[in-house]
Amino acid sequence: MREENIKKTKTVCTYCGVGCSFDVWTKDRKILKVEPQIEAPANGISTCVKGKFGWDYVNSEERLTKPLIREGDAFREAEWEEALELIAGKFIEANKTYGPDSMAFISSSKCTNEESYLMQKLARGVVGTNNVDNCSRYCQTPATMGLFRTVGYGGDSGSITDIEQSELVLIVGSNTSESHPVLATRVKRSHKLKGQKLIVADLRKHEMADRSDLFIQPKPGTDLVWLSAVTKYIVDQGWEDERFLKNRVNGLDEYKKSLEPFTMDYAACVTGVKKETLIQLAEHIHQAKTTCVLWAMGVTQHMGGSDTSTAISNLLLITGNYGKPGAGSYPLRGHNNVQGASDFGSMPDRFPGYERVADDNVRSKYEKSWGVKIPSEPGLNNHEMVAGIHNGKVKMMYLKGEDMGLVDSNINYVHSAFEKLDFFVVQDIFLSKTAEFADVVLPASPSLEKEGTFTNTERRIQRLYQALEPLGESKPDWKIIMDIANRLGADWQYDHPGDIMAEAASLSPLYTGVSYERLEGYKSLQWPVAKDGVDSPLLFIDEFPFPDGKAQLFPVEWTKPLEFAEEYDLHVNNGRLLEHFHEGNMTYKSKGITSKTPEVFLEVSPELAEERELEDGTLVRLTSPYGSVKVKCLVTDRVKGKEVYLPMNDSGEGAINYLTGSHADKDTDTPAYKEISATMDIL
Numbered sequence: 001m002r003e004e005n006i007k008k009t010k011t012v013c014t015y016c017g018v019g020c021s022f023d024v025w026t027k028d029r030k031i032l033k034v035e036p037q038i039e040a041p042a043n044g045i046s047t048c049v050k051g052k053f054g055w056d057y058v059n060s061e062e063r064l065t066k067p068l069i070r071e072g073d074a075f076r077e078a079e080w081e082e083a084l085e086l087i088a089g090k091f092i093e094a095n096k097t098y099g100p101d102s103m104a105f106i107s108s109s110k111c112t113n114e115e116s117y118l119m120q121k122l123a124r125g126v127v128g129t130n131n132v133d134n135c136s137r138y139c140q141t142p143a144t145m146g147l148f149r150t151v152g153y154g155g156d157s158g159s160i161t162d163i164e165q166s167e168l169v170l171i172v173g174s175n176t177s178e179s180h181p182v183l184a185t186r187v188k189r190s191h192k193l194k195g196q197k198l199i200v201a202d203l204r205k206h207e208m209a210d211r212s213d214l215f216i217q218p219k220p221g222t223d224l225v226w227l228s229a230v231t232k233y234i235v236d237q238g239w240e241d242e243r244f245l246k247n248r249v250n251g252l253d254e255y256k257k258s259l260e261p262f263t264m265d266y267a268a269c270v271t272g273v274k275k276e277t278l279i280q281l282a283e284h285i286h287q288a289k290t291t292c293v294l295w296a297m298g299v300t301q302h303m304g305g306s307d308t309s310t311a312i313s314n315l316l317l318i319t320g321n322y323g324k325p326g327a328g329s330y331p332l333r334g335h336n337n338v339q340g341a342s343d344f345g346s347m348p349d350r351f352p353g354y355e356r357v358a359d360d361n362v363r364s365k366y367e368k369s370w371g372v373k374i375p376s377e378p379g380l381n382n383h384e385m386v387a388g389i390h391n392g393k394v395k396m397m398y399l400k401g402e403d404m405g406l407v408d409s410n411i412n413y414v415h416s417a418f419e420k421l422d423f424f425v426v427q428d429i430f431l432s433k434t435a436e437f438a439d440v441v442l443p444a445s446p447s448l449e450k451e452g453t454f455t456n457t458e459r460r461i462q463r464l465y466q467a468l469e470p471l472g473e474s475k476p477d478w479k480i481i482m483d484i485a486n487r488l489g490a491d492w493q494y495d496h497p498g499d500i501m502a503e504a505a506s507l508s509p510l511y512t513g514v515s516y517e518r519l520e521g522y523k524s525l526q527w528p529v530a531k532d533g534v535d536s537p538l539l540f541i542d543e544f545p546f547p548d549g550k551a552q553l554f555p556v557e558w559t560k561p562l563e564f565a566e567e568y569d570l571h572v573n574n575g576r577l578l579e580h581f582h583e584g585n586m587t588y589k590s591k592g593i594t595s596k597t598p599e600v601f602l603e604v605s606p607e608l609a610e611e612r613e614l615e616d617g618t619l620v621r622l623t624s625p626y627g628s629v630k631v632k633c634l635v636t637d638r639v640k641g642k643e644v645y646l647p648m649n650d651s652g653e654g655a656i657n658y659l660t661g662s663h664a665d666k667d668t669d670t671p672a673y674k675e676i677s678a679t680m681d682i683l
């Protein structure tokens with residue numbers, strides 16, 4: 001009898017872009033175990049510690065179970081009817097008084113594809129603004145920009161299996177073993193058992209660096225310089241893939257000219273990496289028949305993040321490393337659904353499938369389908385929305401699933417923006433830092449309590465099934481968005497997320513052949529998906545998605561990293577820890593995780609520890625021009641000299657974004673989180 005209550009449900013992990021899927025066993029609301037399955041395409045048979053033990057949060061007493069409405073400095077519980085009526089009234093009032101562009105909408109990479117689709121449909125198709133964005137703006141938009149410029153699609157060019165079979169893996173600015181653990185395990189296996197070469201470039205000597213055949217530690221913010229110098233060296237030696245360049249690539253002459261400043265001597269001087277080492281790196285790439293480059297926030301979260309991503313893609317084009325198994329570009333997506341949130345149109349300038357808002361034909365397709373008029377001008381991105389609140393243009397914001405008050409940069413500035421909003425709606429599973437500033441807080445359901453799809457780092461769309469009933473009165477985000485839209489005059493009648501996917505597939509050529517039937521169980525599809533359901537594990541086999549089918553070499557220049565006054569003498573690198581996810585609002589509520597890593601720490605080098613008399617556990621304050629944090633030290637040789645490392649997994653006094661500033665990648669407005677320096681006081 002007891003066994004009859006036990007349920008096994010296929011789901012997809014929410015903790016990183018690898019997109020491991022597995023069965024979760026539940027009894028009533030209790031999570032009994034997570035069981036990986038051999039047929040899971042992204043992970044095979046394993047998961048990491050977060051995927052295995054990071055689920056207790058679904059039963060946390062801190063879960064939101066009823067809508068909350070602000071009364072003075074506090075919130076009171078409310079019924080859904082009252083909360084939704086209040087929201088609809090405020091939307092209508094703001095639209096009448098200030099126009100649709102006074103409203104801003106933020107979707108989340110934690111939510112499903114279908115929910116991101118609906119958020120942008122609400123903004124464009126119901127309210128009439130393109131002011132819609134998602135949190136990939138904080139991480140990987142520069143990588144997407146670099147790939148759009150050069151090869152036409154912003155996603156990984158192949159699959160995780162291509163990374164596994166590559167002769168050479170070059171990892172730049174990614175702590176892969178902690179940020180994408182299962183993918184890292186697959187690289188480690190190929191390196192150890194199949195003789196794959198592994199080269200790592202990073203500030204910090206993490207596990208992948210320890211395991212690598214060649215490790216370089218360029219000065220912060222100089223990756224574009226050594227990447228371009230290595231590319232130039234390859235061209236100067238005549239090692240470029242002539243046939244590939246002649247048949248499949250435009251812009252070679254202009255690009256070669258742009259490489260002239262990037263000599264090996266110049267690169268050694270700027271990056272601090274020896275010329276001989278860079279030559280060795282170029283030789284490794286030349287000798288390998290196939291190269292994959294993996295990169296993450298160490299590349300993208302800089303003022304020149306898009307240009308450095310472009311330089312990576314240029315290097316791959318020069319060496320002919322696109323369109324063949326075991327080769328290509330792999331920007332590793334952080335959240336589980338970073339890829340999907342943008343894919344499904346929660347971007348200020350793109351509809352689902354990256355079709356441009358400014359394109360009259362595309363716009364009229366959506367106008368016809370939705371029966372509305374959509375503005376042709378791109379809207380505001382996250383970064384511009386915050387500035388828009390400060391300058392009085394944005395009056396109202398609806399944000400779901402993202403703790404922007406912790407994860408955006410320069411959060412003191414972001415908090416002061418939230419305080420200026422006329423009306424602020426936050427939809428989340430917990431009363432997040434951001435929700436503290438809201439006028440209405442709506443209780444949403446996490447992944448185990450709903451159905452939908454996520455898209456992982458290799459463009460793989462996978463289904464998740466409902467394992468638990470929504471807690472209390474919480475609801476799936478898609479249902480809440482539909483309720484709001486219908487109160488604003490829409491007539492949306494989606495019975496299931498499958499209906500939403502069917503609509504997206506009917507409108508976007510990238511997903512023409514996507515259907516819930518083709519995604520049943522452990523089945524998955526990698527976009528683009530043709531009408532007959534044939535998907536694309538490897539891109540660019542025959543052509544690139546440009547008018548003449550050829551890729552484009554794109555010249556770039558180096559943007560010097562931000563300089564700070566002399567007193568800010570410590571460079572503060574930042575990123576993930578294996579055990580925790582972002583600001584930690586889910587993983588700190590999971591006992592199995594917190595028992596292992598209860599708090600974050602500041603990594604300091606043995607040299608710095610000696611100079612400042614620091615020990616493990618010494619409490620220090622770091623102060624930047626934008627704010628300060630308090631945190632305990634951990635002395636480790638993972639960092640060197642005056643570079644310190646503060647994980648981003650703290651929502652209290654150690655939250656990294658009290659230190660970061662508002663400067664951003666010049667092409668995408670992704671915050672330059674990695675360009676921050678600080679002073680240190682012992683407390």
Ligand code: SF4
Nearest residue numbers: 013015016020048051
């Ligand atoms: Fe989840 Fe990523 Fe770990 Fe897989 S590797 S279990 S997707 S956190």
